[in-house]
Amino acid sequence: MKKHITAHKYKISREDRRRINEHNSFLVFFTGLSGSGKSTLCNALEQLLHQKGIRTYVLDGDNIRLGINKNLGFSPEDRTENIRRIGEISNLFIDAGVVVLAAFVAPYKKDRENIRSLVGDEHFVEVFVNTPLEICEARDVKGLYAKARKGEIATMTGISAPYEAPESPDIEIGGETPIETGVEEIYMSIQSKLEIKA
Secondary structure, X not given: OHHHOOOOOOOOOHHHHHHHHOOOOOEEEEXXXXXXXXXXXXXXXXHHHHHOOOOEEEEEHHHHHOOXXXXXXXXXXXXHHHHHHHHHHHHHHHHOOOEEEEEOOOOOHHHHHHHHHHHOHHHEXXXXXXXXXXXXXXXXXXXXXXXXXXXXXXXXXXXXXXXXXXXXXXXXXXXXXXXXXXXXXXXXXXXXXXXXXX
């Protein structure tokens, strides 16, 4: 089937879009257990970037599963496909000149590596929100851990399904780090990446 498909080349390039936006585009990928604080950090970072005139878009695990990935479950195969699609969507936003902020459990190392490979190492920033399971479970903001402990959720990451923590993330934020501190640390790390090099 693919042999009959030809990519069309358009006149406006990624570089053109970046110039009009006056900043580079890339993916900031938040990973960590459910309840680790990924979405909270992601939301706060987007607000800071927005205040600074940076064009952004957030891809959030739950929101994506309500739409484009609503046909996927939580088997290892579906989790891999979920993250693969996120990589492809992120690539489109990067091409559009937008800074993408993505918050996903993404429990498998190979899936995160595949996203890095897909968008390009220079366009990928991995943020590991390293919150211990006991803290995530104590927060249990969505009630998922309680359901998992009762056997109502068969494949709960950290309980009945594995989480392969990043070994060398670009940025690591401790689970009890104040939001303002974490956001400032991430922003300082990506600030130079935002600049368009002459």
